Amino acid sequence: MTAVLLLVLPAGxxxxxxxxxxxxxxVLLRTPIGGACALAAASLQLAGLLWVRRIAVARPPRDRHQRDLPLAAELLGAVLRVGVPVDHGVLAVARALPLxxxxxxxGRALRLGAAPAEAWRHLADLDGAQRLITAAIRSAGSGAALAATLRRIAGxxxxxxxxxxxxxxxxxxxxxxxPLGLCFLPAFVLAGLAPVVIAVVGQLSQ
Structure with a gap:
């Protein structure tokens, strides 16, 4: 939306x-100076749009697993609150998320009897997962205790x-x-104000 508003400034x-x-x-199309202003304005507009686009895509996309971590914690907490064993609860949530x-x-590691620290390490590289892992390890013997903690972690x-x-x-x-100050506003001056000045100067010189 911002880019569109900036784009129509010269038209304004x-x-x-x-x-x-x-x-x-x-003036812009039929005079040499106006034509130069129009070309410069179009070039500045293009440069500004490319600059804005670069700013918009500059941040790296977040891993989809990272995005799902709060929801996974909340769903797992809900499942555990109704008394489902931790390994069964983890596998049930696993079927619903990209995570x-x-x-x-x-879940498979827990079902096979792996130590909690070993089983939960599969989430260790996700930002924010360390609290979840620590809570799961501390609450290994109590799904109800883990459920309460997971709700807070999700929040x-x-x-x-x-x-x-x-x-x-x-x-x-x-x-x-x-880009607003260096591209779009100068384009507005060249395409919007410069033709007025050129026309006025031309009339005065006649």
Whole structure:
């Protein structure tokens, strides 16, 4: 939406010229100086759009497993609260999420009698999973205790993700000031204001 608004700034300048009685389009297309302004404005617009696009895609995409971690913790907590054994609960949740491949390894390891620390290590490389792993190890003998802890962890993970999203949005807003000041506003001046000045100067010189 921001890029679209910035893109129409020069068109707004042309409309402003028509409002005060200047044929900005004719100046841009039929005079050498106007043509140079139009070319420069189009180049700046293109550069600005590419710059904005680069800012938008600069952040690396989050791993889908990382995104599913809060939901996995919440679902597992819900399953355990009704009395399902931990290994069965993990495998049940695994069938519902993209994170399932890792959870399946955890559930199978627990079912085969692996130590909790060994079984839960399959989630160790996910950001924020360490609290979940620590809680699972400490509550290995009590699914009910783990369920209560998982609910709190899920809330904390969601809050942390919200904070990261807000920080990314603030950073993007700051970065957008650069293409606005260096590309879009100069394009507005060249395509919107310069034709008015050129037309006025031409009339005065006659």
């Amino acid at each position: 300048g042309v409309a402003l010229g028509h409002f005060i009685g200047v044929d900005s389009v004719a 399932g491949e890792r959870l399946t390894r955890v 904390d993970l969601r809050a942390a993700e919200a904070d990261r999203a807000e920080a990314r949005a603030r950073r993007a807003a700051v970065l957008l000031v650069l």
